[in-house]
Amino acid sequence: MPIRPLPDTLINQIAAGEVVERPASVVKELVENALDAGARRVDxxxxxxxxxxxxxxDDGGGIAPEELPLAVSRHATSKIASLDDxxxxxxxxxxxxxLPSIASVSRFLLASRRPDDEHGASLQVDGGRVGEITPxxxxxxxxVEVRDLFFNVPARRKFLxxxxxxxxxxxxxxxxxxLARPDVELRVSHNGKPSRRYRAGDIEAAARLGETLGEDFARSALRIDHSGAGLRLHGWIAQPHYSRASADQQYLYVNGRSVRDRSVAHAVKMAYQDxxxxxxxxxxxxxxxxxxVRVDVNVHPAKHEVRFRDARLIHDFVYRTLQEALSHTRAGMDAAVVAAPAAGTASFAGNAATTSSWTPVAQPLGLRVDEAVGAYASLYAQPATTLADAMQAGTAQPMPQHGTALPERNGQVPPLGYAIAQLHGIYILAENADGLVVVDMxxxxxxxxxxxxxxxxxGIGLRAQPLLVPLMLAVGEREADVAxxxxQTLADLGFDVTRSGPQALSVRSVPALLGHAEPEALLRDVxxxxxxxxxxxxVAAARDELLSTMACHGAVRANRRLTLPEMNGLLRDxxxxxxxxxxxxxxxxxxRFSLGEIDRWFLRGR
Known part of the structure; x- marks a missing residue:
């Protein structure tokens, strides 16, 4: 078969296979065009x-009548003119x-009018055949009207x-x-009936979140706003207690564009890891x-993906920002506003509308690991027999006698309140200002x-443990290149690795704390x-897993009877x-169970 150029209609239909996957793809492309035209309302x-x-x-800037045929021709755009653009x-x-791809697989109508034009103009395209401009x-x-999608490509239509x-x-x-454009009003109708409306304007963040993702997400969301290294990350992350069985509420926008990015998704997953x-x-x-300039958006026909020029920096920036935000979540804390006005730093302040104003107790964190294990394993080993003993040991706050009012600290009852009982040797029951708190001790x-x-x-850092005999490791050429x-990165993690051949590595040291682990498998994963x-x-995850096991063994066990001062000491911690x-x-x-919720259990007030 001789080489010959393809007809324009077939070229557009081939392009439609990449751009137009389903009706949602058409809506995406057309609404994005409306937004680029300055629309503030889209129906x-x-x-x-x-x-x-x-x-x-849309109510955007419109298209000149003579430019309508250009709008449905391939690679014609008003948005870029040079490589710099x-x-x-x-x-x-x-x-x-x-537009040409969509028009090639549908019955297509384009109509428009600019603000200063006396009347509008329209252009009909039927399966790629372009008609005449008419007033x-x-x-x-x-x-833009798109009727009978894929009517002329039955193989595609049957996959809908x-x-x-x-x-x-x-x-x-x-x-x-x-979520990304609260400044634009969106009105949706289906089969002639209004189905959804997103109003535009200065809508509060919580209201927009509740409108789109539900009130539960809005109540549990932490507000993020952090800048540094020429980057800014802002938005909302759900507190860990609000989690999903699937990734159906994960939205990432890069410079306003909704995208999927494996590196950022991995950074978020690592921040939530434990x-x-x-x-x-x-x-x-x-x-x-x-x-x-630091991000390439021209890597996917449907623009679902981007490529960062500084992928490592982006990954680290997202991970550290979210990890720092999550580290400031504590039992008893409601949704918070997280802000970071200074480059490279982050500050975290509670939402005054929902978070109690109280001052956390300082914790002694300057112990060596072995000292911390021993100290913490014995923290509740000898239960205090009197309130004075507990206070002297630093594990309790003053506790009232049974039947008296809850004490206040700085005018506020602490978020987790004060212990009143222990249930089955497993749970601590506490009374706070709102109702009942139950804690798995x-x-x-x-x-x-x-x-x-x-x-x-x-405070100690990752120490390297030299191997008596270097470990010779056979790897692929790509792994050897990475090593x-x-x-230097591997050295910071405790690995002394040198390349000893095109597909061979020599390992002379491993992280000391993980010496019992399988160094070969760990290094390959790294x-x-x-x-x-x-x-x-x-490496950090393996270290954390070991420390988690140590903490588990040192934690107070079920059926261990605690005094009220000990229980209060645990609540304050x-x-x-x-x-x-x-x-x-x-x-x-x-x-937590509010008093109103408990009242409803017993039908009080009805």
Whole structure:
């Protein structure tokens, strides 16, 4: 068969295979064009989940009549004009493929009017065949109608799902857009009936979160805002107690563009590593802002992915920002505002509307690891027999006699209140200003010990343990290249590694604390992380797993009877310890029941 150029219609249909996956893809491309045109209101009319009809109307700047044919021709755009523009794209669309691709697989109508035009104009395209420009009455802005999607490509049409499924994909994308663009009003109708409306304006963050992701997410969200190294990360992350079975509430935006990025997703996962129960997923809405020159958005036809020029820096920035925010979550704390106005630093302040104002108790963290293990294992070994003994030991706050009012500290009852009883030797029951608090004493004590051990070990750092006989390790050439390039990074982790051949490494030392582990498997995992993400938490994770085990063995056991002062000492420690809302394995350490909730159990007031 001779070589010959393909017809334009076939070229556009091939491009449609990359750009137009389903009706939601069409809605995405058309709404993004509306936003790039300056629209402040977008109406989306759908029929049969978008398969029969997608109509997008906006109030943007409009298109000149003579430019309508250009709008449906390949690689014609008003958004870039040079390579410099391409390397610093600031618009959502820029490739000039969407409209001709969509028009080639549908019955397509484009109508528009600019503010100063006397009337509008329209252009019909039927399966890629472009008609004539005709005058048309039209308000300012642009309307795009897409009817009978894939009518001329039956092989593609039969892969579309049921109406409800396709509509669900559209609604999910619009939810993502509503989170990113609260300044734009979105109105959606389906089969002639209004189905959803996102109002524009100065809507409060909590209201927007509740509107899109539900009130539970809004109540548990931590506000993030941190800048440094030319980067800014802001948005919301859910506290660990709010987690999901799937990654259905994970939204990432880079310079306003909704994207998927494995490196950032990995950084978020690492930040949540020891506060989520196994198999659970974090929920977040994060906006990453950086110089457009530092990110390449032209790596995916549908613009779902980006490539960072400083991937390692991005990964580390996201991980450290979120880890620091999560480290300031404590038992008894409600949703908080997290801000970092200064580059490279972060400050964390509670939300005055929902968080009690109290001062955490300072914790002694200057012990060596072996001292901390021994000290913490015996912390509750000898229960105090009197209140004075407990106070002298520093484990308790003053506790009233039974039947008296709760004491106040600085005018406030502490968030976890004061202990009133122990249930089955497992749970501590406490009364706070709002109602009842139930604490799993082993899980809470385990987290307290774990955090103290981590802080103690962080003061020591990762020490290297020399091997009597160097370990010769056979690896792939890519792994050897990474080991050679990242020799200093490996040294900081406790590995002394040199390349001894094209596919061979010589290991002369391993992290001292992990000497009992299998160094070969650990090093291979570290090299894999460095190659894929530019950073690795494998060594730190292995260290934390060991310290977690040590803390578990040192924690108070079930059926261990505690005095009231000891129980109060544990509650105060929880309020002052980072991440104390979850144990080392991600299980919750406490639960709260308001007095109103308890009243409803017993139908009081009815």
């Amino acid at each position: 989306i009319d759908l029929e049969e989940g978008g398969i029969r009809l997608i109509r997008i109307r 391409l390397e610093a794209v600031a618009t959502l669309g820029f490739r000039g493929e969407a 048309r009455a039209h308000a300012q802005g642009t309307t 799902r049921a109406e409800r499924t396709e509509l669900g994909h559209i609604e999910e994308w619009l939810r993502s857009l509503a 506060v989520l129960f196994h198999g659970r997923q974090p929920a977040y809405v994060l906006f990453l802002e950086l110089d457009p 082993h899980a809470a004590h385990e987290r307290i010990g774990y955090e103290r051990l981590k802080n103690a070990h962080d 050679e390039r990242e020799a 090299l894999a992380d460095l190659r894929e993400h530019g950073a690795s938490r494998r 929880m309020e002052a310890t980072e991440r104390s809302g979850q144990c080392n394995h991600g299980r919750p350490t406490w639960a």
